Amino acid sequence: MGKTEIGIIGGSGFHELLKNPRSIAVRTAYGRPSSKIAEGGLGGRRVAFVQRHGENHTIPPHRVPYRANIEALSEMGTSRVLASSACGSLSARFKPGEFVFFDQFVNMTSGRADTFFDADTVMHVSAAEPYCKELRSIAIRTARAMKLKFHDRGTVVVINGPRFSSKAESRFFSTQGFELINMTQYPEAMLARERRLCYLGIGLITDYDAGLVGQKGVKPVAYAEVGRMFAQNIGKTKELIRRMLEQMPQKRNCSCSRSLEGALATQK
Numbered sequence: 001m002g003k004t005e006i007g008i009i010g011g012s013g014f015h016e017l018l019k020n021p022r023s024i025a026v027r028t029a030y031g032r033p034s035s036k037i038a039e040g041g042l043g044g045r046r047v048a049f050v051q052r053h054g055e056n057h058t059i060p061p062h063r064v065p066y067r068a069n070i071e072a073l074s075e076m077g078t079s080r081v082l083a084s085s086a087c088g089s090l091s092a093r094f095k096p097g098e099f100v101f102f103d104q105f106v107n108m109t110s111g112r113a114d115t116f117f118d119a120d121t122v123m124h125v126s127a128a129e130p131y132c133k134e135l136r137s138i139a140i141r142t143a144r145a146m147k148l149k150f151h152d153r154g155t156v157v158v159i160n161g162p163r164f165s166s167k168a169e170s171r172f173f174s175t176q177g178f179e180l181i182n183m184t185q186y187p188e189a190m191l192a193r194e195r196r197l198c199y200l201g202i203g204l205i206t207d208y209d210a211g212l213v214g215q216k217g218v219k220p221v222a223y224a225e226v227g228r229m230f231a232q233n234i235g236k237t238k239e240l241i242r243r244m245l246e247q248m249p250q251k252r253n254c255s256c257s258r259s260l261e262g263a264l265a266t267q268k
C-alpha cells in the first residue's frame, strides 16, 4: 500500500475499521483539524480519517475547522474525500433510514471561513457541480449492490446550527424545492473543490426536520432521534465506504482536478 489516497470525514466509529492505524497530530496554515488524523488501511487503500466534530464530539457544526480538515487531508496526499453526515428530510420522498448522495447544496450558513482564497490570490471557483460525479456513480453502484435504500441525488440546504429550524423556516426550505437539510456540507464540499479534491457527501436521513409541508402528525426533530438513527445505520455506512474503496479506480476519471482552471482573477 502506497501513499495516503483517500480522506474520510465522519463521526466516531470509523477509525476502528482501519488496519494498523496510526494517529497523527497535524497542524496546517489554517490551524489544527477537528481531531488527530487516523491513518491506516481500508478496502485495500491507504486512508486518512478525521472526526468532524472532534474525538469526543465537542465541536458544534458552526465551529468545525473546515479549512484545517480539508487542508490536512490534502497535505497528506489524498485526492478524494468521502464525507459522511446526518441530514433531515424536507420532502416525503426522502425517508428516515435512507441514504442520499448529494448533488447540489444551498448555502444558508453565515460567518464561516469558507474559502482558501481570501488573501493575495483572487479566485472565482465554479460551484455549478460541487460534488464529484465519478464518486457519486461509484456510490450508486455500490449502494445498489448492497440493496440499500438510497437516492442517487439530492439538494441539501445547509444551515448554520447548532439549533434546528423553526417550522416556518422548514416550510420555506421545502417550498423552495430543497430536499434535505444539514449543518456541515457547506463549506466542506466547496473547500475540497478549492483544493481540487473529489468530494462525495454521503447523507444518512435521520428525521423530517421541523415537520413536512401538508402532512400533519410528523414530529419536529430532536437530537436524540438523530443520534439514534445515525448509530443504527453506522454499520451500513462503514460497509458502503469500505466497498467503495475496493472498487475505486486508482486514477481519477473526472474533472475535479481541473476545478481551478479559468478561476484565477488576480495573483500577487
Ligand SMILES: [Zn+2]
Pocket (backbone or CB within 6 Å): 132, 133, 134, 135, 197, 198, 199, 252, 254, 255, 256, 257
Ligand atoms: Zn472527482
